[in-house]
Amino acid sequence: MKLELQIKMNPSLFLRDPEQSELGKNIIKHSIQLIHDNGFEAFTFKKLAESIGSTEAGVYRYFENKHKLLVYIISWYWGWIQFQLNYQTNNISDPVIKLKKVITLLSKNVEDDITTGHVDEAQLHQILISEGSKAYLTNHVGKDNNQQFFQPYKDLCNAVGEIILECNPKYKYPHSLSSTIIEIAHLQNFFMNHLPSLTDFSKSKDESEIIKYLEELVFNTIRD
Amino acid sequence: MKLELQIKMNPSLFLRDPEQSELGKNIIKHSIQLIHDNGFEAFTFKKLAESIGSTEAGVYRYFENKHKLLVYIISWYWGWIQFQLNYQTNNISDPVIKLKKVITLLSKNVEDDITTGHVDEAQLHQILISEGSKAYLTNHVGKDNNQQFFQPYKDLCNAVGEIILECNPKYKYPHSLSSTIIEIAHLQNFFMNHLPSLTDFSKSKDESEIIKYLEELVFNTIRD
DNA sequence: TTATTTAAGATAGTAATACTATTATTTAAA
DNA sequence: TTTAAATAATAGTATTACTATCTTAAATAA
Numbered sequence: 001m002k003l004e005l006q007i008k009m010n011p012s013l014f015l016r017d018p019e020q021s022e023l024g025k026n027i028i029k030h031s032i033q034l035i036h037d038n039g040f041e042a043f044t045f046k047k048l049a050e051s052i053g054s055t056e057a058g059v060y061r062y063f064e065n066k067h068k069l070l071v072y073i074i075s076w077y078w079g080w081i082q083f084q085l086n087y088q089t090n091n092i093s094d095p096v097i098k099l100k101k102v103i104t105l106l107s108k109n110v111e112d113d114i115t116t117g118h119v120d121e122a123q124l125h126q127i128l129i130s131e132g133s134k135a136y137l138t139n140h141v142g143k144d145n146n147q148q149f150f151q152p153y154k155d156l157c158n159a160v161g162e163i164i165l166e167c168n169p170k171y172k173y174p175h176s177l178s179s180t181i182i183e184i185a186h187l188q189n190f191f192m193n194h195l196p197s198l199t200d201f202s203k204s205k206d207e208s209e210i211i212k213y214l215e216e217l218v219f220n221t222i223r224d
Numbered sequence: 225m226k227l228e229l230q231i232k233m234n235p236s237l238f239l240r241d242p243e244q245s246e247l248g249k250n251i252i253k254h255s256i257q258l259i260h261d262n263g264f265e266a267f268t269f270k271k272l273a274e275s276i277g278s279t280e281a282g283v284y285r286y287f288e289n290k291h292k293l294l295v296y297i298i299s300w301y302w303g304w305i306q307f308q309l310n311y312q313t314n315n316i317s318d319p320v321i322k323l324k325k326v327i328t329l330l331s332k333n334v335e336d337d338i339t340t341g342h343v344d345e346a347q348l349h350q351i352l353i354s355e356g357s358k359a360y361l362t363n364h365v366g367k368d369n370n371q372q373f374f375q376p377y378k379d380l381c382n383a384v385g386e387i388i389l390e391c392n393p394k395y396k397y398p399h400s401l402s403s404t405i406i407e408i409a410h411l412q413n414f415f416m417n418h419l420p421s422l423t424d425f426s427k428s429k430d431e432s433e434i435i436k437y438l439e440e441l442v443f444n445t446i447r448d
Numbered sequence: 449t450t451a452t453t454t455a456a457g458a459t460a461g462t463a464a465t466a467c468t469a470t471t472a473t474t475t476a477a478a
Numbered sequence: 479t480t481t482a483a484a485t486a487a488t489a490g491t492a493t494t495a496c497t498a499t500c501t502t503a504a505a506t507a508a
Contacts, residue, residue, distance in 0.1 A: 016484090023485075039363035044465065055486060060467075133357055139263035141418045154421050172424065173437045179415060179422040180408050180441075187407055188400055194365045195374060198381050198403040200396065213397045217404075220444040240455090247456070268494065279457060284496075 005115045007079035012147045013072045016062045025118040026052045027062055028076075031069055036123040040070060040131045067138070071149050074135045077124045078152035080116070081105065085159060095166030100215060102160055106185040107210045129186045157182065168222045177221065181214060188213065229339045231303035236371045237296045240286045249342040250276045251286050252300075255293055260347040264294060264355045291362070295373050298359045301348045302376035304337070305329065309383060319390030324439060326384055330409040331434045353410045381406065392446045401445065405438060412437065 011017070018024030030051045035043050043066060045059045052059075063069040084105055089098045110125035136150060144150065160181065161174035171177070188199055188210045196202030201209040235241070242248030254275045259267050267290060269283045276283075287293040308329055313322045334349035360374060368374065384405065385398035395401070412423055412434045420426030425433040 021484080042363060045467085046465075055488085056467085057469090057487085058485065061484080065466075130361055133361065136419060137354055137357065137414070139266060145419060150419060154419070157422050173440075174424065175421065176412055176415075176423045176425070176437050177441075179411070180404075183411055184404050184408065187403070190361070191400075191403060195360060195369060195378070197378050197399065199400045200398065201400070213400050216397075217401075217441065217445045220447075221441045223444075245455075269496085270494075279459085280496085281458085281498090282456065285455080289495075 005080070005083065005113070007076055007083070009072065009075060009079075010148055010151065013068050013075065013149065014063055015060075018062050018072075023052070023054060023058060024062055026054070027059055027069075028073065029118040029120075032073060032120055032123050032127065035070070035073075035127050035131060036120075040066075040127075040134055067135075070131065071135050071144070073124065074128065074132060075149070075152045076119065077121075077128055078156050080113070080119075080121065080124075082152065082156050082159065085156070089163075095163050096219070098163045099160075099167055099218065102163060103181060103185070103214050103218065104211055106182055107189070107214060108207050129190050132186060133183070153182075164218075164222060167219075171222045177218065181218060184217075185210060185214060229304070229307065229337070231300055231307070233296065233299060233303070234372055234375065237292050237299065237373065238287055239284075242286050242296075247276070247278060247282060248286055250278070251283055251293075252297065253342040253344075256297060256344055256347050256351065259294070259297075259351050259355060260344075264290075264351075264358055291359075294355065295359050295368070297348065298352065298356060299373070299376045300343065301345075301352055302380050304340070304343075304345065304348075306376065306380050306383065309380070313387075319387050320443070322387045323384075323391055323442065326387060327405060327409070327438050327442065328435055330406055331413070331438060332431050353414050356410060357407070377406075388442075388446060391443075395446045401442065405442060408441075409434060409438060 006019070009017075009019075016024065018028050027048065030048055031043070034048060034051060045063075045066060046056050049056045049059050063072070085102060088101050088105065092098050092101070110121045113119075113121045136144070138144070157175060157178045160178040164171055164174040164177055188201070189207065191198040192201045192205055192210065196205075200213075230243070233241075233243075240248065242252050251272065254272055255267070258272060258275060269287075269290060270280050273280045273283050287296070309326060312325050312329065316322050316325070334345045337343075337345045360368070362368070381399060381402045384402040388395055388398040388401055412425070413431060415422040416425045416429055416431075416434070420429075424437075
């Protein structure tokens with residue numbers, strides 16, 4: 001029996017569930033490819049349809065607009081990361097080791113997970129680095145938030161916050177530190193590769209440097 | 225005699241210098257207003273021209289496209305912040321006090337500076353929080369960087385990095401910590417106001433909480 | 449003063465984007 | 479076997495992101 005990882009998605013994000021059909025799965029697969037290759041601004045439903053060999057109207061039956069599609073694949077990514085986090089920290093009792101695993105999970109370039117047929121997690125990780133913040137940096141962030149579009153991100157942030165509190169129950173900013181870790185892991189990666197003078201990793205261009213930087217930052221601030 | 229603060233801008237950002245004419249100054253003024261009110265995605269040159277009482281073609285004589293206009297006003301902001309930083313830290317010898325001033329300057333909501341007639345710094349600060357990262361999160365970040373579009377940001381990052389090194393000459397990540405301070409000051413502000421569960425400041429919604437959080441983060445990581 | 453350059457206003461036009469609508473065809477479920 | 483649902487094919491619209499041209503007004507130089 002083949003085990004397939006299914007991530008439960010917020011139905012308000014789509015008009016028709018893309019997991020339930022070949023066309024749907026192709027929409028996800030090719031969206032990730034195209035956004036990864038050309039960026040979200042250059043991404044259109046027309047190009048997507050051409051890439052699939054379907055039509056623009058076909059895509060619109062699944063997603064209202066490209067922003068919801070972006071939020072969909074980003075939500076999927078956070079759900080997948082949450083699963084990886086639970087899996088990797090399962091049976092570990094030391095919260096410091098757990099938190100180190102989290103930092104590594106968020107900072108390291110991801111390998112494609114073969115249990116998810118139509119999703120390339122490595123590309124998705126790159127999309128999160130370059131386009132992730134565009135999911136919420138909009139004028140309609142409030143409405144989107146009311147519809148729970150960012151729940152997977154919030155859940156992850158809470159889970160990491162819990163681990164931080166396990167390390168130091170008195171630490172006052174577990175949520176802020178949690179969102180800081182997530183965002184800075186991505187941002188330093190982007191800067192390292194595109195605006196290297198904003199980092200100290202320009203020579204090596206190695207994510208393990210980001211991990212060291214973040215570990216120092218995090219463990220020095222949560223120690224009493 | 226009236227002193228007016230002039231910030232030197234990269235001429236590659238514009239076709240005609242907006243500082244040199246009334247129309248130009250109106251373009252800057254109304255761009256800030258419109259981007260602040262409706263977000264960068266909803267901002268078009270047509271709406272801008274209507275708001276000024278000029279024409280689309282008129283705006284295009286100053287800026288090639290709306291992205292360059294965004295980069296222009298963001299560069300202007302970083303130039304202004306650099307000036308504020310130099311002014312406020314002038315004659316202070318203690319680098320710890322300097323660094324605290326920097327954190328406050330970057331985190332606190334800004335008041336309009338009357339010495340700059342056509343620019344509303346308070347609105348500009350809000351634009352930086354919501355739209356700042358869109359200046360570089362593009363597919364053409366490399367080309368833009370080659371044209372020095374992000375120099376004011378880099379200069380600021382270097383200046384803050386210098387102060388960090390004054391606090392602790394052995395600290396290994398002055399640039400990364402510097403870009404982290406700048407970005408997290410904005411990000412936590414955005415989260416506090418729009419996605420409060422990603423922070424620990426949801427009750428007070430007070431920037432001074434962000435300052436405390438950042439100070440703890442920064443000074444714990446740079447102490448040897 | 450007149451001639452000349454320059455900026456700005458007015459208007460038109462185009463390709464691409466972000467959709468909506470309609471109809472025909474294929475596929476799957478009752 | 480009938481019916482419903484999904485998809486493909488095609489067309490069309492409003493808006494966006496520009497480019498081009500022509501005229502007028504204002505500044506400046508001869």
